[in-house]
Amino acid sequence: MPISVVDSEGAMSKRDSVDVNQSERAVVGAKPDASNALFQGLETSVKTLGLASLGTLALVAAHHLGRKQYNRNARMTDYVDGVLQTIGYGHHREQKDSHVAGDARFSRQYNNSAESVCNKEVQINHTGGVVQWISGVADLETNEFAVVGIDSDREIVWQTPLPERVHDILIQPAHLERIGQDGAHVAVMGRRPSEKFWILDASSGKIIHSISAQDNRHYYGHACYSLEGDVLYVTENNTQDFSGIIGVYDVASGYQKISEFASHGIGPHEIVMHTDGDTLVIANGGIKTERASREELNIDSMQPSLAYLNRHDGTLLEQITPEHNQMSVRHLAMHDNGTVVIGIQFQGERHLRVPMVLTHQRGEPEFSALQMPQTDSKGWHRFHHYIASIAVDSERNLVCATSPIGGCAAVFDLTTGLMVGETELPDCAGVTTFSMENKAEQLSEQAAPQFLVSDGQGYLSSIRVERLTDINGTINSDDEQGAPWAAEVEKTHQPYAFDNHLNTLMTVTGRLE
Amino acid sequence: MKKHQLAAMVLSALSAGILIGCSKPAEEAQNTANEQEVDSATANPQDVKPLTGVQAVDASSATVESYLNQVAQTHIVPAYKDVAQQSQALNTLAKESCQADGTINSEKLAELRAQWLTLATAWANAEVVNFGPAMDSMNNLYINYYPDERGLVHQGVIDVIDANPKLTAEQLAAESAVVQGIPGLEEVLFANESLSAGQCQYVMSASAALTERLNKAASAWETSPETLLGIGGAENKIGINRWINSVLSLIETTKSNSLDQPLGITGNKKGHLPADAAGQSRAIISAKVSALNVALTDPALVAILAENNQEAVANEMSELLADSTRLLAEMPEDIAKASPEQQKALYEKLTTLTQVIKHQLMPVLGVQVGFNSTDGD
Numbered sequence: 043m044p045i046s047v048v049d050s051e052g053a054m055s056k057r058d059s060v061d062v063n064q065s066e067r068a069v070v071g072a073k074p075d076a077s078n079a080l081f082q083g084l085e086t087s088v089k090t091l092g093l094a095s096l097g098t099l100a101l102v103a104a105h106h107l108g109r110k111q112y113n114r115n116a117r118m119t120d121y122v123d124g125v126l127q128t129i130g131y132g133h134h135r136e137q138k139d140s141h142v143a144g145d146a147r148f149s150r151q152y153n154n155s156a157e158s159v160c161n162k163e164v165q166i167n168h169t170g171g172v173v174q175w176i177s178g179v180a181d182l183e184t185n186e187f188a189v190v191g192i193d194s195d196r197e198i199v200w201q202t203p204l205p206e207r208v209h210d211i212l213i214q215p216a217h218l219e220r221i222g223q224d225g226a227h228v229a230v231m232g233r234r235p236s237e238k239f240w241i242l243d244a245s246s247g248k249i250i251h252s253i254s255a256q257d258n259r260h261y262y263g264h265a266c267y268s269l270e271g272d273v274l275y276v277t278e279n280n281t282q283d284f285s286g287i288i289g290v291y292d293v294a295s296g297y298q299k300i301s302e303f304a305s306h307g308i309g310p311h312e313i314v315m316h317t318d319g320d321t322l323v324i325a326n327g328g329i330k331t332e333r334a335s336r337e338e339l340n341i342d343s344m345q346p347s348l349a350y351l352n353r354h355d356g357t358l359l360e361q362i363t364p365e366h367n368q369m370s371v372r373h374l375a376m377h378d379n380g381t382v383v384i385g386i387q388f389q390g391e392r393h394l395r396v397p398m399v400l401t402h403q404r405g406e407p408e409f410s411a412l413q414m415p416q417t418d419s420k421g422w423h424r425f426h427h428y429i430a431s432i433a434v435d436s437e438r439n440l441v442c443a444t445s446p447i448g449g450c451a452a453v454f455d456l457t458t459g460l461m462v463g464e465t466e467l468p469d470c471a472g473v474t475t476f477s478m479e480n481k482a483e484q485l486s487e488q489a490a491p492q493f494l495v496s497d498g499q500g501y502l503s504s505i506r507v508e509r510l511t512d513i514n515g516t517i518n519s520d521d522e523q524g525a526p527w528a529a530e531v532e533k534t535h536q537p538y539a540f541d542n543h544l545n546t547l548m549t550v551t552g553r554l555e
Numbered sequence: 556m557k558k559h560q561l562a563a564m565v566l567s568a569l570s571a572g573i574l575i576g577c578s579k580p581a582e583e584a585q586n587t588a589n590e591q592e593v594d595s596a597t598a599n600p601q602d603v604k605p606l607t608g609v610q611a612v613d614a615s616s617a618t619v620e621s622y623l624n625q626v627a628q629t630h631i632v633p634a635y636k637d638v639a640q641q642s643q644a645l646n647t648l649a650k651e652s653c654q655a656d657g658t659i660n661s662e663k664l665a666e667l668r669a670q671w672l673t674l675a676t677a678w679a680n681a682e683v684v685n686f687g688p689a690m691d692s693m694n695n696l697y698i699n700y701y702p703d704e705r706g707l708v709h710q711g712v713i714d715v716i717d718a719n720p721k722l723t724a725e726q727l728a729a730e731s732a733v734v735q736g737i738p739g740l741e742e743v744l745f746a747n748e749s750l751s752a753g754q755c756q757y758v759m760s761a762s763a764a765l766t767e768r769l770n771k772a773a774s775a776w777e778t779s780p781e782t783l784l785g786i787g788g789a790e791n792k793i794g795i796n797r798w799i800n801s802v803l804s805l806i807e808t809t810k811s812n813s814l815d816q817p818l819g820i821t822g823n824k825k826g827h828l829p830a831d832a833a834g835q836s837r838a839i840i841s842a843k844v845s846a847l848n849v850a851l852t853d854p855a856l857v858a859i860l861a862e863n864n865q866e867a868v869a870n871e872m873s874e875l876l877a878d879s880t881r882l883l884a885e886m887p888e889d890i891a892k893a894s895p896e897q898q899k900a901l902y903e904k905l906t907t908l909t910q911v912i913k914h915q916l917m918p919v920l921g922v923q924v925g926f927n928s929t930d931g932d
Contacts, residue, residue, distance in 0.1 A: 090559040090566070097567025180926060209932060234932055263932060311932075337822075372932075391705065393696050393732035420692035427693075430927055446927035449686070468797065471927035498926030499796055539926040 171199035173245060176228055177472055177496055178208035178541035189230050189240075191247050191547075196502045196534040200247035204240060207233040209263035210312070211545045213244065214293070215271040226547070227293070229267070229274055233542075234311070235260035235333050239276065241297060244547055253297050258282050259289070260333070264312040267293075268353065269319040275353065277310040277324070278302070284330045286310035288322065288351065303356025306349045308340070312374045314382070321359060321404075322351040323382050325371040329389065341389050346371040348384060348402060348409075364409055366396055373429060377456070378436035380404065385429030385443055398425045399432070399443050399454060412441070412454045414461055424448050424464070430471035431543055435492045437477070442493040442505065444470045451495045453507045453529065463507040463529035469498035472544030476504055491532070496540035506530045611921030612859055620786060622855040623794045627780035630850060631684050635773035638677040642769050645670045645740070646762035653759060657752035667758065668744050672835055675737050679829070679842035683850055685801045687783045689772035696732035697768060700739075702812050702826035707733045712742045712757070720753030724763035736765050745832040792921070799922045802850050803912050809843050810905045818891065820902050834889040841883045847908075848876045851916075860919060868915045875908045 173191035179201070180187050187207050191199040212229040226244040239261055241251040255261055255278070262277040274297060278287040286305030291297045307326025314323045328346030330339040338344075348371050350360040364371060368390035375383045384400040397411030414421050426447040433442045440462075441454040446469045453463040476491040491504035507529045612619060648670050652663040659667065678699055681689070689695055700708060711734040719726065727735060739761050743754050750758065781787055785794030813836070816825040828836035850856075857869045882901045886893040913924055 086559045090563045093560060093563030094566035094570065097563060098570040101567060101571035391707070391733075392693060393700065423692040430930070430932075446925075446930070448692075449928075468793070468800075469923075469925050469928050471930070498928065499793075499923045539923055542927055542930055542932055 171197065173199050173547050175474060175494060175502075175544055175546055176211045176213065176244070177544040178204075178211060178230065179536075179538035180207060180541060181538065187541075189228070189242065189247065190538070191244070192502070196536075198536060202242060202247040202249060204230065206236065206238065208541060209233045209236075210265060210543045212265050212267060212274070213545050213547050214267050215269055223271075223293075226271075228547075229265050231263050231265055231276070232261055234263035235279060235281075235331070236263070237261065239265070251297050253291070256299065259287065261289075262286075262310055264310075266313045266315045266322070269315055273353075275313055275315075275322055277305065277313050279309070281333070284308055286324075286326055288313065288324065288356065301356075303351060304358075306351070306358050306361060307345065307347050309370075311372045314374045314376045315353070316350070316382075316404075317376060317378055317380050320353055322353045323374060323376065324349045324351060325374050325384065327370045327372050327387075328367075329370055338389070341368065344368060344370065344389065348374075348382065350404060360404060362402055362406075362409060364400070366390060366394075369396055373432045375432040375434040375441070377434045377439075381434075381456070383432050383434050383441050383456075384409065385432040387429060388427035392427065395422050396427075398422050398427070398429050398445075399441065401456070410459070412456075412461065413459050418461065424450060424452070431473045433473040433475055433493055435475050435477070438492055440492055440507065442473045442495070444473045444495055446471045446498065451493075451503075451505060453493070453505065453527075455527075462527040463505070465503070465505060465529055465531045467495055467497055467501070467503055467531075469539075470495050470501075470503070471498070471542045472496035472540055474544045474546045477546070491530075494544065494546075496544045498539040500536050500538050500540065501533045502536065502540070503531050503533045611919060612863060616791075618855075618859055618862070619791050619795055622853070622859060623784060623786045623791060623798065624780075625853065625855045626798055626850075627776070627784050627786065630846075630853075631687075631784065632773070632776050632780060634677075634681040634684065634846070635689070635769065635776050638674065638681045639766060639769035639773045641670070641674040641677040642762055642766040645674050646759065646766055649755070649758045649762055653750075653752075653755040657755055659750040659755050659758075661749055664744065664747075664749060668833070671737075671740055671744050672830070672833065672838060675741070675830055675833075675835070676838050676842040678737055679839045680846045682843065683802060683805045683846040685804045686797055687772065688775040689769070693732075694768070694772075696736075697728075698736045698765065700732050700736060701829060702816070703733070703738060704826050708738045708742050709746070712739050716743075716753045716757050721756055722753075722760050724760040724767070727757075727760045728764045728767070735761060736768075740765075741830065741832050745834075795920055796922050798850075799912070799917060799920060800925050802847065803909060803917075803924065805843060805847060806905050806909050806912070809840060810902060810909070813840055813843075814898065814902050814905070818895075818898050820895075820899055828889070828891055836890045837883055837886050837888050840890065841880070844876060844879050844883060848873075848880070851876060851912075860916075863919050865915070865919050868911065868919065871911050872908065872916070875904055875911065879904045879908070 171191075171193040174194045175192040177190055177192065178187065179190050186203065187205070188201045188203045189208060189211065190201045193199050208230050210229075210231045212231070214223075214227040214229070216226055227250065228242040228244045230240045230242060232238045237255040237260060239253050240249055241253070242249055258281045260279045260281055262279050265274055265276040267274055272293050274291040274293060276289040276291060278289045279285075280287050286307050286309060288303045288305050288310065289299055290301040290303070292300045305324050305326055307324070307328060309327035309329045309331065310324050311327045312325045315321075316323050326345075326347045326349055328344035329341070330344075331337070332339055345367060346364060346369060348362045349358060351357065352359055364386070366388075368388060370387045370389055371384055372387045373385035375385075377383065380403055382402045384402065386396070386398045386400065388394070388396050388398065390396070397413075399412045400409040401412065402409050425443070425445040428445050428447045430444050430446050432444075434440070434456075435442075439456040441456060442451055443454070444451045444467070449466055449468045449470070451465055451467050451470050451473065452461050454460065455462045473493055473495045476494045489506075491506040493505045495503045495505060497503070507527050510526045510528050645667065648667055652659050652667060682695075682699075684690070689698060711731065715722065715727070715730060715734045733739075740758060743750065743757055743761075747754060776783060781790070785791065785797055812826060813829050815821055817828045817831075818824070829839040830836055851872045852869070857866075860866060860869045879901060882897060882904065883890075886897055886901075890898065916922075917924055
């Protein structure tokens with residue numbers, strides 16, 4: 043390409059135009075020495091870098107087009123951000139800082155939280171109430187979240203604000219003298235997928251530890267303690283390949299992660315400790331969930347299962363799959379006799395009717411479905427394909443299952459396998475056993491409720507079911523198994539939305555600081 | 556191949572690998588940021604005025620009870636009666652049309668299609684009530700199996716007619732929800748230019764089975780509105796929670812199932828528009844917006860808001876609904892043919908309406924938005 047050369051007067055002429063290639067050739071011809079070689083080397087390097095850049099651009103563009111298919115928010119700048127993030131610059135650092143800032147804000151909130159953090163006028167029992175139940179709560183007007191301790195009169199004893207919505211609440215088993223601990227811990231799991239869980243003191247609600255997930259791990263909402271209370275097992279997700287993980291955390295060392303096992307499925311959700319003390323029972327929901335949108339990515343091909351693992355080395359002992367591959371095994375409760383009760387969330391076609399509450403015992407080849415009475419007209423559709431939580435009263439052989447979408451809680455008798463009672467409770471989810479030491483003194487065995495159910499409208503409802511009897515106390519049926527039952531519900535209200543899970547604490551005396 | 560070309564290839568592969576590998580954490584961070592943005596947008600929507608010192612109304616008051624009675628008597632009961640009557644009208648018309656030789660020509664078919672649309676819009680109007688006998692135990696699937704994400708209705712109806720051309724209403728009622736109700740009727744009436752004897756029989760049976768189902772719901776509402784809605788004393792709190800959450804739910808499901816997913820407004824396309832086979836999506840969505848308008852501009856509700864110095868909330872909801880109605884009127888009958896800008900504008904109006912309801916109306920009424928029922932965990 044000809045270039046123009048401007049003369050000393052600034053004039054430009056055709057004569058002054060030279061071909062750059064001729065010029066280059068002239069230079070090469072004039073100086074065949076080291077500087078010539080250097081020039082050649084530079085030329086080759088520039089060409090190489092140019093070609094490499096074009097090639098990189100083409101490859102990244104092709105990858106970006108692929109990403110766009112599943113992530114509409116994907117941007118070309120993500121690649122540069124990613125590199126900056128990897129080498130320690132950019133908004134990754136800002137995120138880390140914000141976590142610290144969040145913690146600091148949280149601490150301040152906690153220190154000031156003798157009064158309500160959720161801006162609600164909650165009656166808090168400051169005089170050392172006895173915590174009976176613990177639940178996650180939300181103030182939906184301000185979008186704030188907390189955990190509350192509740193006493194036997196269903197009043198709030200303490201509340202601890204947390205920076206995100208929480209899910210399961212685990213109470214450390216009361217063998218504390220063995221591990222040299224003063225009071226029981228409460229493990230509070232962030233809502234799936236979360237990067238945090240918190241350990242609170244059960245009696246005061248004070249935060250003892252705040253645990254962060256490792257790189258490439260998200261917490262999946264549930265955990266369980268070993269029966270000795272010295273180890274916490276947490277359901278986690280490997281964010282790189284979506285495989286389910288069970289994280290093992292040592293209580294004595296401040297909940298350091300000491301190991302992890304494969305959960306042998308995708309999307310592990312609830313985990314419970316088997317009564318044998320050596321076996322973990324895991325609900326592998328089977329659903330691959332995109333983090334940002336919570337969109338379910340593998341509904342057609344999902345493979346849920348119930349997995350039994352040796353808690354000491356993670357060996358898979360037994361794995362059971364439901365009859366329909368879209369019956370997501372999600373929530374569990376453990377009967378003292380070793381029966382696992384399972385709450386299903388069905389992801390298949392809405393018109394299909396599948397059993398939503400199942401049972402299983404080690405060694406059985408398949409699940410057993412609980413049953414609806416023949417006289418019932420609503421069937422399993424009453425739950426709208428969604429069970430939020432399950433609780434077992436081993437003493438009375440009863441199970442309670444909740445469905446916020448169906449707006450009901452139902453009680454099943456494990457002796458007959460039949461549903462024996464149902465109550466309408468809009469937005470209900472948390473359920474736990476009602477049994478409590480101090481209240482039992484006030485209530486006769488016959489009059490005590492079996493379950494406590496919490497809901498998003500702020501109600502704590504006790505449920506008691508019993509077989510109908512005549513004035514002599516005789517069951518009104520020739521067939522005792524088929525005798526009708528009556529359900530009694532008593533509600534109290536708090537100005538919160540109670541979250542998905544509720545747990546029962548054996549007597550712990552409050553000591554607010 | 557020259558050495559520098561080979562080197563360029565290697566360098567390209569390496570640098571692209573590094574960039575692609577590093578993009579993953581950035582994606583996650585961005586996703587987190589998006590999530591946070593969504594949350595903060597929900598909590599503090601720019602176009603929603605912040606609440607200052609709002610005191611919730613006393614749910615046990617006579618005013619609230621009067622409002623709930625009005626909701627039951629002027630909205631819910633008439634809506635169910637109307638849809639049951641329209642279903643009966645379709646059944647009567649089908650019987651008349653099929654009388655001669657058991658088939659229906661294109662002229663009669665046009666009349667049936669028009670009556671079907673009246674029925675479908677009546678049901679869209681009644682869908683503002685998302686609780687009670689028509690909704691219990693997923694009964695609504697037998698009335699309106701929508702959205703039919705896997706396209707089950709089309710083949711299901713063909714199969715059920717082929718299997719039994721003399722299908723009775725009782726036999727059909729025992730079949731799957733997929734082959735019943737409004738979508739089943741739409742499939743037969745709009746996928747054919749004339750009806751065979753078997754199809755004619757199906758229309759008579761399906762409309763009869765639907766009428767019976769709707770009559771039961773209408774009758775239950777007429778008999779016990781207090782129990783079904785929750786009216787009287789402490790029940791008022793439950794009743795007002797149910798009703799306002801139900802209104803909110805209609806907006807959210809309309810946004811999600813009837814606009815966002817089928818049109819791909821915020822993500823990939825999924826599902827289908829309501830009354831897709833009939834090409835009448837605008838009529839169905841308009842009926843829903845009309846039901847929302849009746850519910851949210853109810854004089855008794857406006858009076859409660861005025862008593863609490865919240866006339867602005869009533870005005871804002873009214874304006875948003877008027878804007879939505881206008882946007883719909885400007886669209887073609889099949890809103891898939893509307894411009895993306897029109898579709899998005901309607902979606903955004905309804906989004907703003909949900910924010911006004913959640914952050915302004917509900918606090919004034921002391922109503923808690925559904926929490927666990929939308930959790931998905």
